[in-house]
Amino acid sequence: MKAFVPPIWLIAGAVAAVALGVVGLGALALTGGSDSDDVTAKPTPTATATEGEGGDEGEGDDTATPTPTPTPTEEVVPAPDSIPVEPPPSPRSYGVSVLSKSTTDDQLAADGYVHLAHRGWGDLKSGNCSNACASVTGNGVFYPPGMEEAAREAAADLGLSTVQPSLPSMRSDRVSVVLVNRPAVLKPS
Structure with missing residues (x-):
């Protein structure tokens, strides 16, 4: 052979x-x-x-098949400082209703509205207090769940000290400022 x-x-x-x-x-x-x-x-x-020429011995095919060599993949994870984090919404971006419960000052809610607008509050409404604040006897700021910080900022801007959870009859999607009399920061218009 x-x-x-x-x-x-x-x-x-x-x-x-x-x-x-x-x-x-x-x-x-x-x-x-x-x-x-x-x-x-x-x-x-x-x-x-x-197999070369003249391979009459019947030894079969000696062809090697290429085998893929896997390359490890590397996951790129950004450093903690470079991960974009959405800042929490500003308390001044929450809705605020300025409501007047005064029977003698028909400009009270409008003046409170203007005062807060000049201090950067954006989503403001004003009006007269209805049955929603019938039990309120003094100036105060009332907040629904999750809006206490916004209520405290609005109270500070208006010089008010009473900040408490909303009454069941008040709106649950915005802070309510109830003005019974004119706070010292609001000059009559």
């Missing part, structure tokens, strides 16, 4: 292909790959041996 000896050009070509593959992968690893952040597995070239 005669042993198969591949021609020298086949051996040299296979060695050159393997060497180029190793050098290419080394260069790729040193340069960090492409400019793309997408890291995917790519097949690594391997040498293939083919």
Whole structure:
């Protein structure tokens, strides 16, 4: 039985292909790959041996199949300082209703409205107090759940000291300022 000896050009070509593959992968690893952040597995070239001419011994196919070499992917996690965080809404962005319970000052709610508007409050309404504040006997600021800070700021802007949870008959989507008499910060118009 005669042993198969591949021609020298086949051996040299296979060695050159393997060497180029190793050098290419080394260069790729040193340069960090492409400019793309997408890291995917790519097949690594391997040498293939083919049966030479005259192979009448029926030894089968000696062709090697390239096997993909997975490249580990790296998840980029931003540093805690660089994660965008939405600031909480400003207390002055909540809705405020300025309500007058005065029987003698018909401009009280309007003056309170203007005073808060000049201090940066945006979503303001004014009007007369209805049954919603029938039990209120003095100036005060009433807040629904989650709006206490806004109520305290509105009270400070108006020079009021009474801040408490809304009465069941008051609106649940906005702070209610009830003015029974004119606070010192409001000059008559």
